[in-house]
Amino acid sequence: MSVAENIAHIRERVARAARRAGVSADSVTIMAVSKTVEPERIRHAYEAGLRVFGENRVQEFAEKAPALAGLADARWHLIGHLQSNKAKKAVELFQAVDSVDSPRLAEKLNQAAEQMDRTLPILIEIKVGNEESKSGIPADSAELDDLLKSITSLEHLQVRGLMTVPPFTEDPEGARPYFRRLRELRDAIASRKLPRIEMETLSMGMSHDFEVAIEEGSTCVRVGSSIFGARDTAKA
Numbered sequence: 001m002s003v004a005e006n007i008a009h010i011r012e013r014v015a016r017a018a019r020r021a022g023v024s025a026d027s028v029t030i031m032a033v034s035k036t037v038e039p040e041r042i043r044h045a046y047e048a049g050l051r052v053f054g055e056n057r058v059q060e061f062a063e064k065a066p067a068l069a070g071l072a073d074a075r076w077h078l079i080g081h082l083q084s085n086k087a088k089k090a091v092e093l094f095q096a097v098d099s100v101d102s103p104r105l106a107e108k109l110n111q112a113a114e115q116m117d118r119t120l121p122i123l124i125e126i127k128v129g130n131e132e133s134k135s136g137i138p139a140d141s142a143e144l145d146d147l148l149k150s151i152t153s154l155e156h157l158q159v160r161g162l163m164t165v166p167p168f169t170e171d172p173e174g175a176r177p178y179f180r181r182l183r184e185l186r187d188a189i190a191s192r193k194l195p196r197i198e199m200e201t202l203s204m205g206m207s208h209d210f211e212v213a214i215e216e217g218s219t220c221v222r223v224g225s226s227i228f229g230a231r232d233t234a235k236a
């Protein structure tokens with residue numbers, strides 16, 4: 001199957017899941033996760049109409065970006081873990097950072113955005129499971145509270161919502177409670193009406209479980225292997 005055929009199929013599945021959720025298919029962004037994918041095939045996804053792309057490493061995208069400069073209205077989001085010392089480089093390369101997971105990183109991104117005289121849209125990455133290895137801020141933590149408080153004074157960041165990667169389960173239904181938890185957390189934060197904090201975006205759902213995520217309120221599904229095929233795991 002070509003990238004274009006894969007995307008057409010995903011669009012149909014997104015539309016059906018949106019219908020079940022009682023929302024319009026347009027309210028769900030399909031982000032093409034293009035980590036490890038070469039520019040030529042990324043361009044195929046662009047030509048099929050996708051405009052939002054996710055990459056998980058600063059260095060990898062720095063290498064590919066020159067070959068992708070022609071895709072003028074594509075929006076590149078960083079979705080992988082970011083070390084504070086690469087914040088400046090990330091702000092130079094990406095239109096948005098969807099994986100902010102500490103007050104320190106938020107500060108560094110704010111500084112870099114200020115130097116470039118721009119406002120950076122961000123998502124806060126939440127850890128909804130209990131695994132040690134997963135990145136993200138635990139949902140009910142003092143750290144999350146600190147981050148929300150500190151962001152209200154970081155004038156070059158614009159919080160748009162939350163992102164999560166739930167623990168993997170063979171059955172996509174296993175992810176449902178985690179997706180629901182993220183939506184409830186979003187609603188709880190939104191109800192606090194904190195300055196500079198919007199909560200319209202819920203980035204959740206990947207190739208394996210995006211339909212369940214949409215049923216639970218996802219507004220952005222991050223789809224990699226179902227668009228581009230299985231990744232070379234040595235590189236991913």
Ligand SMILES: *Cc1c(COP(=O)(O)O)cnc(C)c1O
Pocket residue numbers: 033035056079080165206207208222223224225226
């Ligand atoms: C790789 C990745 C995805 C896409 O995963 P697929 O299973 O290939 O769809 C989504 N989100 C994040 C954070 C990723 O690192």
